[in-house]
Amino acid sequence: MTPLDVVEIYVFVLAAFVGYQVITRVPPLLHTPLMSATNAISGISLVGSLVAAGSNHGTLSALLGAIAVASATINVVGGFIITDRMLKMFRRADKIERPAAPRG
Amino acid sequence: MTEYIIQAAYLAASILFILGLKSLTRPDSARRGMQQAAVGMLLAIVGTLLHHEIVRYDWIIGGLVVGTVIGIPLGFMVPMTAMPQRIAISHMFGALAATLVGIVEYREAAGSIDTVRMGALGFEVLFGALTVTGSFMAFGKLQELVPGRPVTYPGQNAVNIALFVTTIGMLVYVVLHPLAAGVFYAMIGFAFLIGIFMVLPIGGADMPVVISLLNSYAGLASSATGFAIGNNVLIIAGALDGASGFLLSVLMSKAMNRSFGNVLFGAFGGSPAATVKTTEGLVVRPIGADDAALQLAYAKLVIVVPGYGMAVAQAQHQVRELATLIEKHGGEVKYAIHPVAGRMPGHMNVLLAEADVPYDRLYDMDEINDEFERADVGLVIGANDVVNPAARTDKGSPIYGMPILNVDKAHSIIVLKRSMNPGFAGIENELFYDPKTSMLFGDAKTSLTRLVAAVKNL
Numbered sequence: 001m002t003p004l005d006v007v008e009i010y011v012f013v014l015a016a017f018v019g020y021q022v023i024t025r026v027p028p029l030l031h032t033p034l035m036s037a038t039n040a041i042s043g044i045s046l047v048g049s050l051v052a053a054g055s056n057h058g059t060l061s062a063l064l065g066a067i068a069v070a071s072a073t074i075n076v077v078g079g080f081i082i083t084d085r086m087l088k089m090f091r092r093a094d095k096i097e098r099p100a101a102p103r104g
Numbered sequence: 105m106t107e108y109i110i111q112a113a114y115l116a117a118s119i120l121f122i123l124g125l126k127s128l129t130r131p132d133s134a135r136r137g138m139q140q141a142a143v144g145m146l147l148a149i150v151g152t153l154l155h156h157e158i159v160r161y162d163w164i165i166g167g168l169v170v171g172t173v174i175g176i177p178l179g180f181m182v183p184m185t186a187m188p189q190r191i192a193i194s195h196m197f198g199a200l201a202a203t204l205v206g207i208v209e210y211r212e213a214a215g216s217i218d219t220v221r222m223g224a225l226g227f228e229v230l231f232g233a234l235t236v237t238g239s240f241m242a243f244g245k246l247q248e249l250v251p252g253r254p255v256t257y258p259g260q261n262a263v264n265i266a267l268f269v270t271t272i273g274m275l276v277y278v279v280l281h282p283l284a285a286g287v288f289y290a291m292i293g294f295a296f297l298i299g300i301f302m303v304l305p306i307g308g309a310d311m312p313v314v315i316s317l318l319n320s321y322a323g324l325a326s327s328a329t330g331f332a333i334g335n336n337v338l339i340i341a342g343a344l345d346g347a348s349g350f351l352l353s354v355l356m357s358k359a360m361n362r363s364f365g366n367v368l369f370g371a372f373g374g375s376p377a378a379t380v381k382t383t384e385g386l387v388v389r390p391i392g393a394d395d396a397a398l399q400l401a402y403a404k405l406v407i408v409v410p411g412y413g414m415a416v417a418q419a420q421h422q423v424r425e426l427a428t429l430i431e432k433h434g435g436e437v438k439y440a441i442h443p444v445a446g447r448m449p450g451h452m453n454v455l456l457a458e459a460d461v462p463y464d465r466l467y468d469m470d471e472i473n474d475e476f477e478r479a480d481v482g483l484v485i486g487a488n489d490v491v492n493p494a495a496r497t498d499k500g501s502p503i504y505g506m507p508i509l510n511v512d513k514a515h516s517i518i519v520l521k522r523s524m525n526p527g528f529a530g531i532e533n534e535l536f537y538d539p540k541t542s543m544l545f546g547d548a549k550t551s552l553t554r555l556v557a558a559v560k561n562l
Contacts, residue, residue: 019348055158
C-alpha cells in the first residue's frame with residue numbers, strides 16, 4: 001500500500017466521524033430533508049463522472065461517462081432544489097399566522 | 105498550479121458540505137446552510153472542469169444538459185406526498201453514476217491497477233450496482249408498480265445468502281486477477297440481482313429502514329469511487345452520506361425494535377395464526393362525524409397521531425384545517441410523530457409542514473409520550489402499528505417490544521380508519537377495541553372534511 005492510500009483512509013474515517021457527530025444532532029423533524037440533502041451532496045460523484053466523460057478514452061467510455069454525468073446532475077440539481085423546497089415549509093407558529101391572517 | 109486550484113475548490117466544497125449538514129440541526133438555519141452547500145457543489149464542479157485529463161467537453165455538456173432537464177422537474181414538480189419514491193429513485197441515480205464511473209475506470213486502468221485500487225473499484229461497482237436495483241425496487245414498491253407486500257418463497261434466505269457469498273467470491277477473485285473482465289462484469293450482474301432479491305421480501309412498513317440503508321450504500325459507493333480514483337472530496341462527501349444513512353437506519357431499526365438482519369432476512373407477517381385470537385368477542389364502537397366533532401371542539405388538548413393512512417389520503421391540509429378550528433374553540437392541538445410513521449424517516453413532518461402546520465407543534469415520540477395522559481382526545485389518523493398496545497404487552501406479537509405512542513393513555517380516542525382491515529403488518533390492534541376508543545370509518549380525507557364541516561356548525 002502506498003502512503004497516499006493511508007492518507008485517504010484517514011480522510012474517510014475522519015469524515016465519517018465528523019458526519020456521525022453532526023448528523024446525530026439533526027432532529028427527527030428534519031430527517032427527510034437530511035436524506036434529500038445527503039442525496040444532493042452524494043451528487044458529488046459528478047466529479048468522477050466529468051473526468052470519465054471528458055477524457056479521450058473512446059466512444060463507449062465517453063458514453064458511459066456521459067450517462068454518469070446525467071445521473072449525478074439529476075441528483076445535484078433536483079436534490080438541492082427539493083431540499084430547499086422542503087426546508088422552506090418548516091416555519092414556527094409566529095411566522096405562519098401573518099400570511100394566513102388576511103384570508104380569515 | 106491548476107492542481108492547487110482544484111484541490112482548494114474541493115476543500116472549500118467539503119467544508120461547505122459539512123456546514124450544510126450542521127445547519128440541519130436547526131430548522132431556522134437549515135435553508136441558508138444548504139444553499140451554501142449548493143455553492144460548494146458548484147465550486148467542486150467548476151474545479152473539476154480544470155482537470156488536465158479532461159480534453160473534450162461535448163459528452164460532458166450533453167450529460168449536464170440531460171441531467172438538468174430531468175433534475176429541474178424532479179426538484180420543482182414532485183409533490184411532497186411522493187417524497188419516499190423521489191428519495192428512493194435519487195439513490196438509484198447516485199449509485200448508477202458511481203457504478204458507471206467504476207466501469208469506465210476499469211476499462212481504462214485494469215492493466216495497470218494495483219490491488220488496493222482494484223479493491224476500491226470492486227467495492228464501488230458492487231455497492232453501486234446493488235443500490236441501483238435495490239433502490240429501483242423500493243421505488244417500484246412505493247409507486248405501486250410492483251406489489252408492496254413482502255414477496256417471499258421457500259428457501260429465500262438460502263438463495264440470498266448463496267448469491268451474496270458467490271458475489272463476494274467474485275470480488276476477491278477480481279481483486280487478485282484484475283484482468284478477468286468476464287468475472288468483473290458477472291459480479292456487477294450478480295450485484296444487480298442482490299439488490300432486487302434484497303428488497304423483494306420487504307414490506308411497506310419496513311421501507312424507512314431500507315431507504316436509509318440504501319442511502320448509506322449510495323454514500324459508500326461514492327466513497328469507494330473516491331478511493332479508486334484518488335479523489336478526497338468524493339471520499340468525504342461519500343463518508344458523510346454513508347454515515348447519515350447508517351445513522352438513520354440504526355434509528356429506524358431501533359424505533360421498530362428490530363435488528364438490520366431481522367428487517368432484511370425476516371419478512372413480516374409470517375405467522376398470522378397467532379394474531380387472530382384476540383379479536384373474538386370484542387366490540388368496536390363506531391362514531392358519527394357530528395359526535396366526534398363535539399368531542400374535538402370542546403377538548404382542551406387534542407393530540408393528533410398521523411400515520412401512513414394520512415399520507416395515502418393526502419389529508420394533511422384537512423388536518424390543519426380541523427386543528428385551526430379546534431384552536432378557535434380554545435383547545436390546544438399537538439402532533440405526535442413516531443419515528444417510523446410513514447414510509448421514510450421524517451415523512452409525517454414534511455407532509456404536515458407542507459400544510460402549514462408550525463414545526464413547534466410537531467413532537468417526537470419521547471417528547472410527547474408523557475402528555476397523552478393529559479390529552480382529552482387522541483386523534484389517530486391512518487396510523488396503526490405505531491399505536492398498537494400489543495407492542496407493550498403481547499409477547500407473541502411480531503411488533504412486541506417496539507416503542508409506541510401512548511395514545512391509549514388519552515382520556516378518549518378517536519380513530520380515523522378506512523375499515524377494520526388490519527394494518528400493513530397484518531396485526532390486529534387492541535386499541536381499536538378499547539372502551540375509550542371510537543372509530544370513525546371512511547377515507548381519512550373525507551372523514552376530516554366532514555369533521556371540519558361539523559365543527560363549523562357547532
